[in-house]
Amino acid sequence: MKGMMRFVLILMSVCTLSCSSTSQEGKKLVSGINPELIKFNYSQVSSTEKYLRSLGLVDIAKHDSSIVIDLKYATSDNFTGVILYIEIGNAYLHPLAMEKLCKASQILNNENSELRLLIYDAARPLSAQKRMFEVVQGTKYQAYVANPSRTGLHNYGMAVDLTICDENRVPLDMGTPFDYFGKTAGINDEDLFVSQGLLTREQVNNRRLLRRVMQESGFIAIRGEWWHFNACSLSEAQRIAKLIE
Numbered sequence: 001m002k003g004m005m006r007f008v009l010i011l012m013s014v015c016t017l018s019c020s021s022t023s024q025e026g027k028k029l030v031s032g033i034n035p036e037l038i039k040f041n042y043s044q045v046s047s048t049e050k051y052l053r054s055l056g057l058v059d060i061a062k063h064d065s066s067i068v069i070d071l072k073y074a075t076s077d078n079f080t081g082v083i084l085y086i087e088i089g090n091a092y093l094h095p096l097a098m099e100k101l102c103k104a105s106q107i108l109n110n111e112n113s114e115l116r117l118l119i120y121d122a123a124r125p126l127s128a129q130k131r132m133f134e135v136v137q138g139t140k141y142q143a144y145v146a147n148p149s150r151t152g153l154h155n156y157g158m159a160v161d162l163t164i165c166d167e168n169r170v171p172l173d174m175g176t177p178f179d180y181f182g183k184t185a186g187i188n189d190e191d192l193f194v195s196q197g198l199l200t201r202e203q204v205n206n207r208r209l210l211r212r213v214m215q216e217s218g219f220i221a222i223r224g225e226w227w228h229f230n231a232c233s234l235s236e237a238q239r240i241a242k243l244i245e
Contacts, residue, residue: 046087048125055242057092057123057157064102066109068118068169072178073128079179080135084128091122094157094241097231101160104217108164111213118165120178120227123157125244144181153230155244156237160219161227164210174210175203178227187211188223 045053053059061069069091073084093101105117130148146152153159161179164172175193176185183189184198190207193199207226215221219229231237 046089048087049090049092052088052092052123052125052244055157055244056095057244058095058098060091060093060098060101060119060122063098064105066116067101067105068116068165070118070120071122072120073124073132079141079181080132082131082135084131085125086128088125088128091119092157093122093160094231094237096240097122097158097160100218100231104213104219107213107216108209111209114167115172116165116167116169117162118169118171119160119162121154121161122159123244124152124154126151126155127245129155141181144179151234151238151243153232153234153237156241157244158231158237158241160229160231161225162210162229163227164206172206172209173200173203174207174226175199176226185226186224187221187226 072078136142136145190204214229222228
């Protein structure tokens with residue numbers, strides 16, 4: 001109960017701050033918040049993570065230790081400025097998605113042993129999706145967040161948001177940050193953006209490397225977000241996986 005009251009107070013503060021936040025395209029929803037990496041104490045597995053495991057989801061780091069985890073919604077370092085994952089500090093996926101991710105990691109390692117996959121988001125409880133939607137509801141960012149009344153692939157552990165980092169865990173330059181709300185986050189017009197000076201050729205090549213290793217592993221890219229990949233269709237996910245409440 002105390003945790004819920006704390007979240008409500010944080011949410012009220014965020015909503016107040018968002019009214020005065022910048023309207024510039026691609027900026028974070030909330031400005032003026034120090035994105036400290038504040039996390040739950042994971043010395044023991046939380047009840048929420050036990051629930052994820054009970055659904056058959058698997059911990060990414062335990063299956064491939066070379067994959068780097070930076071779960072953005074478990075911290076305030078995300079576009080809302082709010083910790084959305086309560087008692088979740090590890091990234092989980094459905095076994096089908098995990099198998100494909102391990103394959104992608106191996107392909108990348110075979111090509112360049114100094115590069116690693118870096119995970120920003122994976123399985124997402126519907127409860128967290130609702131909190132996310134509440135923060136953006138009524139703002140211009142609402143279109144970028146799936147309405148929780150319609151489940152998405154993250155809610156089945158069948159989608160992953162990620163990038164590539166070097167051996168020092170420094171992300172490669174992809175031209176925009178993760179969860180950037182602007183046209184240059186899309187993948188369809190990258191060559192045009194290069195000609196317009198909005199992206200560099202190196203940034204586009206980095207994106208294409210990410211897409212190639214993911215698509216060769218069976219993932220599906222989406223046109224609006226260079227970082228998002230689906231392990232299957234939504235209909236297949238609904239057929240073979242359990243909804244993460």
